């Protein structure tokens with residue numbers, strides 16, 4: 001009988017890997033969570049993370065079930081009640097939570113606050129062991145186990161290895177799973193501002209000829225910006241000082257919230273679509289950005305990752321620990337996730353391509369489409385239901 005260091009070994013303790021470890025806390029499975037970077041949670045209390053997520057209702061449910069939602073500071077959470085979307089000319093599209101029978105469309109939260117709450121909750125889980133900093137160097141898979149050799153020479157074996165190690169996943173590379181990558185040749189430029197006028201729990205999004213600009217509401221009339229734009233505009237925005245940046249962003253949003261003041265300087269992330277053809281291999285499963293990336297225009301990247309977590313944790317908690325790494329069990333996970341992931345990738349990619357185009361006919365059609373959608377309460381309800 002083989003000795004395992006854990007039933008489940010998760011590589012990557014970002015939001016998705018940590019959420020998976022936590023979602024397994026009430027199962028008989030032993031879990032090892034390995035993270036390359038030692039987590040640091042010592043930022044000033046009055047600062048705001050530029051990494052902001054619009055968390056959907058189903059992600060919230062997962063975080064509530066794991067007990068982590070209750071640990072978040074409610075004063076740093078912001079409900080989204082309304083979403084206003086503008087084309088590059090003409091009509092706007094408006095979504096209201098009550099119109100769709102919802103209490104809110106999404107909740108805005110800071111990445112690092114959620115990360116901290118997840119790691120704190122994990123420290124109280126008797127079946128989860130945290131290993132950080134630790135760097136995997138080699139992976140060997142046989143019929144019963146996945147065995148990791150770490151850079152410091154230690155070996156760790158488990159019935160199931162999870163790749164939760166982000167878009168450049170090391171685990172995925174070891175399994176020779178090649179993603180099909182589409183480089184948008186765009187960057188997501190993020191920064192936070194305080195606004196002169198109240199945002200009234202509204203998220204704004206402009207499909208502009210120079211990219212997609214989003215303002216997400218934060219508590220106390222602050223907003224977080226994600227501007228998905230080409231490299232030249234990214235360089236221009238990053239070169240501006242705080243005053244110039246605030247003026248530029250306020251003008252780009254038609255001064256909807258009056259004057260802005262920069263509270264967190266701009267940073268930029270390259271934007272790529274990763275379509276990963278296989279989510280599982282013998283004794284291995286991929287979750288989160290290791291399994292898929294999407295354009296951030298719909299703010300769905302981490303929500304898709306939490307969808308992976310809910311599905312995989314549900315499947316694993318219903319099987320005997322001895323079977324948790326069996327390929328037929330892992331294939332159930334892959335089958336369940338294929339459609340929602342493809343659908344979200346397709347919608348985000350399609351919208352990005354539709355608006356990143358100067359063809360006058362397309363321009364007329366897309367703006368007509370926005371206006372027509374806005375006239376149909378039924379269609380809007382369906383869109384909200386899909387997004388949730």
Ligand SMILES: Cc1cc2nc3c(=O)[nH]c(=O)nc-3n(C[C@H](O)[C@H](O)[C@H](O)COP(=O)(O)OP(=O)(O)OC[C@H]3O[C@@H](n4cnc5c(N)ncnc54)[C@H](O)[C@@H]3O)c2cc1C
Pocket residue numbers: 011012013014015016017034035036037052053054055134135136164165166167169170188189190226269270287288289290296298299300301302303304305
């Ligand atoms: C500009 C921008 C805006 C976005 N906005 C939104 C939004 O509003 N809503 C939303 O849902 N999503 C959004 N996303 C997407 C979201 O950021 C990602 O989907 C999410 O962070 C993925 O989480 P993850 O845990 O899978 O990966 P990551 O966050 O990349 O975490 C991977 C972890 O693995 C660790 N790791 C990596 N390699 C190794 C290794 N070899 N060994 C050990 N550890 C390793 C890393 O240190 C890290 O902690 C946005 C993305 C961008 C770029």
